[in-house]
Amino acid sequence: MYQTRASTQNSAAETPMPVLSLKNFTKLPQWDFEDVYNQDAPPRQTTCAQSLRNSVVDSFKKAFLPNIRLFLHKDNINMSEWNRLSHFNNPFGFIGYKYDDVMTSVKLIPKPKEPLLLPKPGGDGCVHCAVVGSAGILYGSKMGKEIDAHDYVFRMNGAVTKGYEEDVGNRTSVYVHTAHSINLSPYFFGKYGYTSAPNDEGIIYVIIPEKIHDFYWLEGLLKGERVSAGLHTNKRPRTYYGGQYNETRFYVLHQDFLRYVRNRFLKSANLNARYWAIVRPTNGAFTLFLALHVCDTVSAYGFMTEDYKKYSNYYVEKTAKTSVIFYSNHDYILEKNMWKKLHDDNILRLYQRTSSETGREKHTTPQGQAENGSKGVKT
Template sequence: MASRAVRRIVAVLIILTISICLYMRLQHSKKAGIQLFGEAKDKGFLLTEEGAPKSALDDNEELTTIVKAELVTKNAVQLTTEDIDEGTSDGNETRSIQHTPTKRSVGSDSETLMPLLHKKDFRKLPQWDFEDVYSRSDQPRQMTCSLSLRKSEDANFTKNFIPTINLFMYNRSVTVREWNRLSHFNNPFGFMGYDYREVVAALRHIPKPQEPMLVARGDGVGCVSCAVVGTAGILSGSGMGKEIDGHDYVFRMNGAITKGYEEDVGNKTSVYLHTAYSLTSALSYYKKHGLPRFARDEGIKYVMIPSGYRDFQWLQALFTGKLVSAGPFKHLRPTQYYTEKLDHKHFYLLHPDFLRYLRNRFLRSPGLNYEFWAVVKPTNGAVALFLALHTCDVVNAYGFITEDYQKYPHTYYKGTAQKMIFYFTHDFITEMNAWKNLHNARIINLYQRREP
């Protein structure tokens, strides 16, 4: 009887010892991994396909194990439920891919649909030989402002910036050939794994948007000034509301709470960026923080980010005035979330090429080299800021992450209790470095607190 008790005690001690050793190894590797992750991001603008450096993470198998552990334990870095559903991999080997879309004569659309590709088939972001090829607009904005950011001589910016990139998608944007090209890229950067018929059915209702999206005030010849307002806690107590509202146009996204915070964040909203998920979840979540409804300023322009298949189901219902027929928003009526006088010509759907261009050239994250690559995407705030860079002459950014972000709460409307949480989904450190570089190059003016 005593010997059995001794054996049990020995077994428990062995298990405890192994657990402690594994934990210590995990913590040691995690620190090394964080250091590598930081080193891989301090390069500023990365970013054409041929110019992007290889991440220091590529050959670190132990770090990959740590990343998997964090996905399971949600320790330090987290994934949200909707992102796990949208993008996790089954661990198959990455393909080495060379492929060029088939050429066809102008005016012909006789190609057949290519077989579906799926995110689960790739262990990291697949690289195609046309990865850095993007469609261009046939209505480029004419520059009349002598102070326009487009006149910047910064070498990194001018190398990567495409002023004629196609910003928006509409009913004539997607031929079969274009579908096949974009089907090589995961959402929101393309149509990988999507149903052609359902996406095209949704796009059919979207007319060609009014461009340029923004014009100079008054005689239409001057500079277009824009404020892009994020939700970072750095705005709490800032008193920047009047300055923000003084711009020609104000970009906001997600919750965009202004009621009760006008002194710090202003009240005007000219351009509102959203996804179906951010629109529905924000309205229910932010009510307790004073958000009765989303901005409905006269002449407001709504810009949708097609972050998932569910967004096309949303669009189909929005433009037909019906309930969503399938997916996570089934039985919701999208028209209730917008102004009653929604002008379809003032509704914009971002082009996947534009989103991929941002990722490839300005916001290249080391996270794209891992099995969770398919959920890594720019924040809605980052998309709003780059949209402003392509539609405005002067861009000022407020409420975006800065190097001293630890001093401030996560958002301006939650007080001082909650600190910033990093998720796999969005690479805030890469974005922080991008904002710093844009500010230092005098392309944007990034609001930063000057404490006495």
């Protein structure tokens, strides 16, 4: 049975609980509050008749929490919350982390402006979003104009657009990343024209606090200083955002939201395996579910589809590989099946190619392929 609960920020707890070790668990631990999440007041009431929130699909209605707490900031975490979240592995919580290592940066995160997105003036009152993954299905798709016609465009990871505008568009409204992905994308995608993270004027940046390195990254970013510890020591985070970093447009996804996405939509059987602690949805999956919570209509492009073997791993690769490489930290097939189900249930529209290499389905039934469905940046 699905459960919810209100914020615990007024709860009192004076000291952090003892640090749990991942070594103590051979599979995903199940706490009696595993499926309990903080929720916020409704960030935006919608009158959009097309809104996915109006879905009558019973399974989706039962699982979907329209008011799930999306963002972490200094005002919605205290010692009680720290202790609760310390029962979950990263990025879903803080198992193995020391309080001071994480809270030094969390205490710097200002309360973000919500709702994240608003209907466009003069529009139909709906928030229409495109979420663009990086799969090879987009190469030659000529979907660029359709993507850019949405009110907002979400991208993640190595979001190369220059030279590929005809297929993937050139607008980015929301960019989702980790410290790992924003640092490694130049190395993996530099030869395809990647120079920096998208930096459209007014862009919103959203970070997934994947590991302890992300909290060190956040500290340096929020202070405007070099990273003081971890994998990215001495790097200057603000130089990675093309001059568009703005504290009022920078968001940190909440651990409850990340865990909710995993538990209710993408709970892999691999969480029972010995390597359970590294298993999590892809950055593309988290981005798509973020869009489902802040938009009324969502179209997904460049996500995994049934015929993924026809295409290259990434749209920047012009030839298909003999086989697609899957990494054990993600359950790509589970995600593929979820995108198809959400498409079939009219929750989102998934871009899918027709049998013709140059053809495509009508706008009413789009598709997609894997966000990071093979090699390169394993995020």
